[in-house]
Amino acid sequence: MEPRQRRWFLREPSPDARMLLLCMPYSGCGASMYRAWPATIGEAEVVPLQLPWRENRMREPHFGTYEELAAALLDDVGELLTSRPYALFGHCGGALPAFETVIGIAERGLPAPVRYFVSSQVAPQDGPWGRFLGLDDQGLRDEIAGLLTAMGAAASADELVDLFIDVMHADLEANRKYFRPAGTVPCPITALGWDDDVEVPHRLMGGWQAWAPTDKVVLPGTHYTFLDAPSALVRVLADRLTLGSGSLAP
Template sequence: MDAQQRRWFLREPSPDAKMLLLAMPYSGCGASMYKAWPLTVGDAEVVPIQHPFRENRMREPHFGTYQDVTKAMLDDIGDLVTARPWAVFGHCGGALPAFETVVQAGERGLPPPHQCFMSSQVAPQDGPWGRFLGLDEDGLRAEIAGLLAAMGAGAAQAEELVDLFIDTMEADVAANRVYWRPAGTVQCPITGIGWDADVEVPHGLMTGWPQWAPYEKVLLSGTHYSFLEAPPSLLQVLADRLTAG
């Protein structure tokens, strides 16, 4: 794997993995947000994707749009990650580049993913949606502090880190605001994951996904940030659908 490919990963996928689960970062965050997740779920190795303009790629410019970052990623690692069964997971803002990966993989004639997991996000034709999209800088700073707390940062540490996250969050939210696709078709099943106490993207809004592919909806107990902790209920949903055999 060359440096151009390696930059998309915090850790390189194992050549022995039966399946890869590409996990996309949440708005404002990098791949390390999946630090509480196990290395494998079912038959799949969890592979957090590292987008530019965050963490070890902070010196790189922001990607601009989800379409652009997906094109760049697939140019570099498309053949690598689709050479075996693969799947995608994304939550809220992270679900959008995850789904765009599915769409563009199909447009390129790459093998379709085994499964697409969309957590707390409306279908592209119903977007953009989310309270974050209407927040000013002060509002986003408050949300970042809450996100950092959910990721395990203490109050003092979270306050210090907000300045490091704000530019990334603002740019990611801008990408979210302009992402839209008309309803179409993708060649993989979609599992929509809603959370019963999620007030950011209520699960009742996730009604547009069946227009794209065979669809199932799963409702889990938790808030908007519960996925960060990799709760057993979420891991079971993923594991039950990630079988390479």
């Protein structure tokens, strides 16, 4: 019997993958934003997550809050996390729902991820943070146009901006509502900053150390450099997604 196709994946993870890297999309975007990433990094298969109200799930309502998103995701894919090691990655507006998923995993008693990778985002006790949160509609439309260009779309694709704008508004509202006092999670954290990132300067990311042992890496690039899976980022991920004798590297 063919494995069922979960709505959270563009394609089901390979049953032969030794490890999974679950990648949460950026605010306003869907799983296809990871199309430039390799299929595998280190020993992990790259698995972009698809969220409701975008791309092939456009007919579904918005997830609401990060807590509701994490609960719905784990209701459907939680059993998958018991079958092999896995890690989570999130950048900026995708980092906080990914982290709320880590918290939900711990609350449900599921096996902990081997690592959580956070890129360009402050810790939840230090937010919400970000210039996008205070933009008016036109300012947000301009930023979406820039994001689409960075993702390879035509700069003049106004119809694409129209598709993104409502999703972006709802995602930013979820960001505004999200706050957690510092606590603990049962996995190490790698905090990834970018030396030319003016949206979330890497110096603001120190709060992640309150949650778990954290190593911080500053990479060359801007806020959107991660979209192209630059070699420096892939190396950092691969070095920490190597299965050894029951432990992470490094």
